Amino acid sequence: MKVEQISIFLENRAGRLTDVTRVLSQAGINIRALSLADTSDFGILRLIVTDHERAKQVLKENGFTVGRTSVVAVEVDDRPGGLHAILELLSNNQINVEYMYAFVQQTGKDAVMIFRFDRTDQAIEILQKNNIRIIPGDELYNL
Amino acid sequence: MIFDIDRETAPREDLEPLQLSRLRNLVERVHANVPFYRRKFEEAGLRPEQIKTLQDLKYLPFTEKQDLRNNYPFGLFAVPKENVVRIHASSGTTGKATVVGYTHRDVRNWAGLMARAFMAAGVNRGDVVHNAYGYGLFTGGLGVHYGAEELGATIVPISGGGTKRQVMLLRDFGPTVLCSTPSYSLFLYEAAQEAGMPFSDLPIRVGIFGAEPWSEEMRLDIESKLGLIALDIYGLSEIMGPGVAMECAVAQKGLHIFEDHFLPEIIDPNTGEQLPPGATGELVLTTLTKEAQPLIRYRTRDITSLNYVPCRCGRTHVRMNRVKGRSDDMLIIRGVNVFPSQIEALLLETEGLTPHYQLILNRQGAMDTLEVRVEVDEKLFSDEVRHLQRLEGKIQGNIKEFLGVTAKVKLVEPRSLTRSEGKAQRIIDQRPKV
Numbered sequence: 001m002k003v004e005q006i007s008i009f010l011e012n013r014a015g016r017l018t019d020v021t022r023v024l025s026q027a028g029i030n031i032r033a034l035s036l037a038d039t040s041d042f043g044i045l046r047l048i049v050t051d052h053e054r055a056k057q058v059l060k061e062n063g064f065t066v067g068r069t070s071v072v073a074v075e076v077d078d079r080p081g082g083l084h085a086i087l088e089l090l091s092n093n094q095i096n097v098e099y100m101y102a103f104v105q106q107t108g109k110d111a112v113m114i115f116r117f118d119r120t121d122q123a124i125e126i127l128q129k130n131n132i133r134i135i136p137g138d139e140l141y142n143l
Numbered sequence: 144m145i146f147d148i149d150r151e152t153a154p155r156e157d158l159e160p161l162q163l164s165r166l167r168n169l170v171e172r173v174h175a176n177v178p179f180y181r182r183k184f185e186e187a188g189l190r191p192e193q194i195k196t197l198q199d200l201k202y203l204p205f206t207e208k209q210d211l212r213n214n215y216p217f218g219l220f221a222v223p224k225e226n227v228v229r230i231h232a233s234s235g236t237t238g239k240a241t242v243v244g245y246t247h248r249d250v251r252n253w254a255g256l257m258a259r260a261f262m263a264a265g266v267n268r269g270d271v272v273h274n275a276y277g278y279g280l281f282t283g284g285l286g287v288h289y290g291a292e293e294l295g296a297t298i299v300p301i302s303g304g305g306t307k308r309q310v311m312l313l314r315d316f317g318p319t320v321l322c323s324t325p326s327y328s329l330f331l332y333e334a335a336q337e338a339g340m341p342f343s344d345l346p347i348r349v350g351i352f353g354a355e356p357w358s359e360e361m362r363l364d365i366e367s368k369l370g371l372i373a374l375d376i377y378g379l380s381e382i383m384g385p386g387v388a389m390e391c392a393v394a395q396k397g398l399h400i401f402e403d404h405f406l407p408e409i410i411d412p413n414t415g416e417q418l419p420p421g422a423t424g425e426l427v428l429t430t431l432t433k434e435a436q437p438l439i440r441y442r443t444r445d446i447t448s449l450n451y452v453p454c455r456c457g458r459t460h461v462r463m464n465r466v467k468g469r470s471d472d473m474l475i476i477r478g479v480n481v482f483p484s485q486i487e488a489l490l491l492e493t494e495g496l497t498p499h500y501q502l503i504l505n506r507q508g509a510m511d512t513l514e515v516r517v518e519v520d521e522k523l524f525s526d527e528v529r530h531l532q533r534l535e536g537k538i539q540g541n542i543k544e545f546l547g548v549t550a551k552v553k554l555v556e557p558r559s560l561t562r563s564e565g566k567a568q569r570i571i572d573q574r575p576k577v
Contacts, residue, residue, distance in 0.1 A: 007526035009519045011556050037528045042519075042554050044528055063558055065519050069526045098527055116526070 002070040004052040008045040009065040035101035075133040146262040165431035211241040244435035257290020260389035268295030275323035277303040282384030325357040343370040360491030397462030412470040423448040513550040
């Protein structure tokens with residue numbers, strides 16, 4: 001049910017983000033979702049890509065520090081309060097959201113949000129129990 | 144096992160008369176043959192025959208590195224030039240080069256002392272030594288080389304650089320001993336990992352590391368990564384090269400100074416006064432047997448202490464503790480004395496930090512500033528910003544708590560910090576000179 005995300009440590013220097021996209025581009029790896037969290041000195045680039053094993057390998061070969069994290073892709077009703085309902089559900093069950101970002105896709109029916117939870121397995125259980133649709137990794141990569 | 148058991152285990156009541164006899168002979172010889180020393184003695188109102196006891200050493204004048212530069216190239220030789228069979232020289236990066244000459248006996252003594260050092264490290268014939276110290280004018284490579292051959296071990300004179308080839312030869316030749324700077328050993332470890340060769344597969348049993356300051360925490364890091372016993376060797380090119388002092392594998396608690404050849408003292412680096420046994424200060428060495436270029440009370444600038452407690456390895460020669468740093472490497476930041484090795488120790492204590500760091504010093508107005516740059520490797524990395532920020536705060540807090548200095552901590556990408564394949568460049572002092 002989980003999605004593999006790769007995270008990359010970046011110094012806040014000109015051209016570092018371009019270096020990442022160039023490496024992935026040359027390796028023929030498509031970026032499906034991207035989030036950049038940064039401070040004044042460094043940033044963490046979070047990516048969902050078509051081939052996370054290969055992406056990790058080529059980035060490491062090019063000197064980047066790369067980590068792998070399991071995140072959860074959640075279908076959110078594309079209406080006011082859609083996201084809030086999910087967050088309230090998680091909050092009521094003491095699940096902490098470490099971070100989240102949006103996934104890019106074609107349809108306008110639902111939004112897909114990527115979540116990093118502190119207790120991932122419990123979060124999945126609660127979401128499924130409440131009929132929230134979780135998109136498995138292999139399905140997500142092909143949306 | 145002890146290479147020269149008579150000399151290395153001589154009771155101190157036998158060792159000290161030998162030292163005194165050699166000291167008196169030395170003083171007479173330099174007075175007669177080295178104009179520089181004759182002038183220094185005259186300026187101090189000193190005659191050689193006044194040196195009657197080892198305690199009289201304190202009346203002799205100091206020798207400084209600048210004296211070697213001022214007398215470049217051969218002004219400090221105590222023998223005719225035709226008796227000098229080898230000349231080493233420093234790089235001269237911090238000033239004019241310093242030259243050191245050796246007679247044939249000097250070279251043989253050096254090989255014997257290095258053989259002692261190897262045996263103190265648990266090395267013997269049958270061992271294969273991978274010598275990654277540089278060969279050439281630098282004393283490290285050749286010093287290790289002739290010591291290994293004197294001992295009867297097999298030497299692989301790989302020298303420095305060519306790291307991929309080093310890894311290949313480590314795999315193919317199967318050495319049991321690694322000699323290099325400590326930072327280069329970690330560089331070799333990284334290169335071996337990248338080549339898909341676990342260092343733990345190698346039969347290397349012992350590492351003999353020196354030529355740069357390194358901390359006890361770095362030793363533990365090297366030992367756990369490379370899977371060997373990491374031992375400290377000490378030497379100065381001006382005095383001889385490697386093999387002035389060696390940590391024994393039995394105790395792993397300080398380096399035995401080969402006192403039949405070198406007379407050690409600890410002084411206050413500011414006043415020049417001798418300090419009592421056990422006190423920390425600057426190490427001063429007098430060469431007792433050097434023929435070509437003896438040095439009297441040479442100020443090493445290395446900060447350490449001397450331990451006269453008998454060692455359980457059986458050697459009676461005094462042990463110097465790990466060099467904390469150099470008095471001239473000592474950074475004074477807002478009036479606080481800081482050694483780079485202290486910061487390194489704090490970084491190693493912080494969970495999982497590899498010792499790739501750099502200190503950037505600068506000044507804003509009248510205030511000194513210190514920035515500590517630390518490379519983030521996979522072990523340190525987190526996908527959450529706040530974990531990395533907490534790490535920065537932790538490092539900063541430790542530096543403040545233990546050293547009393549406020550530092551800015553900056554996390555940088557791997558291999559951002561330039562790696563020379565020899566000594567690591569740890570300090571970049573950008574403060575304008577007053």
